[in-house]
Amino acid sequence: MNLPSSRLCNAAGVAGSIVAMLFAYYYLQRTLGLDPCPLCLIDRGLVMLAGFFFLLAFIHNPGRTGQRVYSGLALIPALLGVAVCWRHLWLESLPKHLVPECSPGLEYMLETFPIGETIRTIFNSAGECAEVKWRFLGLSIAGQTLLVFLGFTALSLLQILRKRD
Numbered sequence: 001m002n003l004p005s006s007r008l009c010n011a012a013g014v015a016g017s018i019v020a021m022l023f024a025y026y027y028l029q030r031t032l033g034l035d036p037c038p039l040c041l042i043d044r045g046l047v048m049l050a051g052f053f054f055l056l057a058f059i060h061n062p063g064r065t066g067q068r069v070y071s072g073l074a075l076i077p078a079l080l081g082v083a084v085c086w087r088h089l090w091l092e093s094l095p096k097h098l099v100p101e102c103s104p105g106l107e108y109m110l111e112t113f114p115i116g117e118t119i120r121t122i123f124n125s126a127g128e129c130a131e132v133k134w135r136f137l138g139l140s141i142a143g144q145t146l147l148v149f150l151g152f153t154a155l156s157l158l159q160i161l162r163k164r165d
Contacts, residue, residue: 017051
């Protein structure tokens with residue numbers, strides 16, 4: 001079976017990250033007027049981080065061991081993104097009476113709380129993240145973002161597990 005080259009896989013990761021960010025910002029936020037919830041902002045940061053590692057690997061184009069290192073680094077935000085999306089989808093599936101209370105504004109929390117407490121607060125009281133504001137092909141934004149992170153995970157694992165280039 002002929003696998004795509006490492007360079008092509010890295011380019012796909014970079015392109016996926018750029019397309020996801022352009023879609024989120026220009027279409028969802030600027031065109032539709034949907035402000036991102038705290039979990040969506042975390043997802044955006046993780047998409048950019050995974051894309052950054054794919055970009056480094058694309059530019060550096062190291063050998064097999066280097067590709068595995070970069071792919072392992074890209075795998076970390078990809079898996080964290082899967083976890084964040086899973087939490088987001090769980091919140092969206094809750095009946096209204098079980099949705100946790102909304103968290104204070106993210107900007108306020110970042111200015112006031114330490115980063116660990118801010119993240120803990122977002123995950124424990126992000127009721128605003130439970131509202132599904134837009135769907136495409138039956139998937140909420142969190143569901144679509146989960147697919148992006150699963151794609152990054154697959155690209156990373158392909159790079160890590162490939163026998164040769």
